[in-house]
Amino acid sequence: xxxxxxxxxxxxxxxxxxxGLVRLAADGTVELLADAVASSVDEHARFGGVVPEIASRxxxxxxxxxxxxxxxxxxxxxxxxxxxxxxxGPGLAGALMVGVAAxxxxxxxxxxxxxxxxxxxxxxxxxxxxxxxxxxxxxxxLVSGGHSQLLLVEGIAERIxxxxxxxxxxxxxxxxxxxRILDLPYPGGPPIDKQAKLGNxxxxxxxxxxxxxxxxxxxxxxxxxxxxxxxxxxxAQREGEDIPVPDVCASFQEAVADVLxxxxxxxxxxxxxxxxxxxxxxxxxxxxxELAAQRCAEAGITLRVPRPRLCTDNGAMIxxxxxxxxxxxxxxxxxxxxxxxxxxxxxxxxx
Ligand code: KG4
Ligand code: ZN
Numbered sequence: 001x002x003x004x005x006x007x008x009x010x011x012x013x014x015x016x017x018x019x020g021l022v023r024l025a026a027d028g029t030v031e032l033l034a035d036a037v038a039s040s041v042d043e044h045a046r047f048g049g050v051v052p053e054i055a056s057r058x059x060x061x062x063x064x065x066x067x068x069x070x071x072x073x074x075x076x077x078x079x080x081x082x083x084x085x086x087x088x089g090p091g092l093a094g095a096l097m098v099g100v101a102a103x104x105x106x107x108x109x110x111x112x113x114x115x116x117x118x119x120x121x122x123x124x125x126x127x128x129x130x131x132x133x134x135x136x137x138x139x140x141x142l143v144s145g146g147h148s149q150l151l152l153v154e155g156i157a158e159r160i161x162x163x164x165x166x167x168x169x170x171x172x173x174x175x176x177x178x179x180r181i182l183d184l185p186y187p188g189g190p191p192i193d194k195q196a197k198l199g200n201x202x203x204x205x206x207x208x209x210x211x212x213x214x215x216x217x218x219x220x221x222x223x224x225x226x227x228x229x230x231x232x233x234x235x236a237q238r239e240g241e242d243i244p245v246p247d248v249c250a251s252f253q254e255a256v257a258d259v260l261x262x263x264x265x266x267x268x269x270x271x272x273x274x275x276x277x278x279x280x281x282x283x284x285x286x287x288x289x290e291l292a293a294q295r296c297a298e299a300g301i302t303l304r305v306p307r308p309r310l311c312t313d314n315g316a317m318i319x320x321x322x323x324x325x326x327x328x329x330x331x332x333x334x335x336x337x338x339x340x341x342x343x344x345x346x347x348x349x350x351x
Contacts, residue, residue: 005082006033007326008070008106009319010063012099013091013119014146015040015055017062019070020316021081022129024323032129034074035309035316038062045186049176050145056094063102070315081112085322088116088333088350089343091146096339104337113332116350117321118160118343119313120147123279125156125324126317127306138304139163139273141264143288144280144312145172145187148220148260150267151345153277156321157328162345163267164218167210171256171282174222178229178252182245192249193285199246201254201287204232208259218267225255257287265295275302284308325349 004023011018017040021033040058044050071077086103089096100116107114124140140151148166153159169177172189179188184195206228209221229252236243268276276296282288283305296303310316325348333350340350 005326006076006080007083007085007319007323008081009315009317009322010084010086010099010103011119011122011313011315011318012059012063012095013087013089014095014313015044015050015058016313017059017066018313018315018318019066020314020319021070021074021076022316022319022323024327028327029133030128030320030323032316033076034070035314036066036069036073037314038066041187048180048186050092052092052094055092056098059095059098063098078106078110081110083113083115083322083326085115085117085318085325087119087122087318088337089119089340091119091341093339093341096341100337100339104335114337115322115325115330116333116337117318117325118345118348120149120151120345121156121160121348122317122321124151124153124160124277125321126310126314127277127279127304128156128324129316129320130306130310131304134277135275137273138275138277139264139268139271140277140279141260142280143171143260143278143282145176146170147280148222149345150218150264152271152273157324157330157348160345160348163271164216164220164263166220166222168221168223169226171220171222171260172280174226174256175282177226181230181233182243182248187281189282189285192253193287195246195249196253196287199244199248199250201250203244203247204251206251206255208255211259211262218263220259220263222256225252253285253287257285257291260288261291261295264292265299265301268301269299274300275304277304279306279311281312283311321348
């Protein structure tokens with residue numbers, strides 16, 4: 001029987017430097033040991049979005065201290081690590097490169113295998129740290145500043161297939177852009193969520209993108225919604241009216257949550273899947289989780305949403321995916337592993 005193994009995960013695809021540690025037990029279960037994250041979000045705030053150069057530099061300065069924090073949190077030493085996993089893509093090229101270079105250095109210094117894994121798979125794998133093993137088949141809805149995807153997961157280390165994606169903006173990106181229109185701070189999700197609770201979701205009938213009978217059933221589009229909000233606000237301003245920010249937020253939020261949950265539940269039913277995992281920064285949205293819970297219950301679907309801290313980018317999700325990949329017996333990534341900003345979701349581990 002194999003003894004427990006410690007897997008270290010490094011994440012640097014966007015604006016979070018994450019280092020996580022997990023324990024892979026002999027029976028394949030994975031337990032969280034440490035999750036240290038350093039975010040450069042404040043440095044991007046005045047630009048209203050992530051600036052790649054700033055993110056890369058922030059990863060460089062944060063990598064070693066974040067590693068130290070993760071080790072301290074777990075009470076382990078680097079010599080206890082049995083394998084290293086790193087985000088190989090998708091993400092920002094320069095940002096990914098910092099993590100990949102660090103992971104290679106640690107892996108070669110320690111003489112342990114290195115696995116270059118997929119960031120999107122990590123967002124799904126993280127739920128096993130909170131809710132235990134995933135069923136053989138499940139559907140994942142990934143919604144963050146960079147992604148809006150529906151994925152069919154048939155074994156977290158075996159097969160992940162894209163069922164639908166956004167044809168323009170990601171859900172979180174729409175939140176960030178609408179926040180800018182309304183003079184709310186960046187990132188826009190939390191302030192819009194807060195304002196929406198004070199408003200009427202039926203006040204303004206904003207469009208539900210790609211929900212016509214001939215539209216792609218499982219793809220998303222949020223760009224038209226963002227433009228509709230901008231037009232509505234411009235018109236009100238031109239007519240000298242005060243902008244009812246809570247109503248605009250509530251109506252916008254309702255449109256996003258409605259489309260995301262309707263498409264996810266429809267895909268789950270069509271694909272005969274009985275479990276839905278929602279992950280990514282937007283999974284923290286109060287209306288999205290409320291509506292998803294309601295619609296999943298009506299459809300007999302089990303809903304799994306990791307706690308917000310695990311939903312946003314972190315190293316533990318990469319360690320978790322690395323542990324499942326290690327348990328599957330996959331061979332490590334080659335020594336010339338590189339960052340791949342466009343890594344396809346189907347590539348769970350680079351080989
Ligand atoms: O996963 P994440 O931390 O980073 C990536 O983009 O990969 O997601 C960040 C996104 C931002 O666009 C932010 O506005 C959004 O998640 N977000 C939310 C909420 N909290 C964060 N969107 C809606 N409601 C929230 N409560
Ligand atoms: Zn992400």
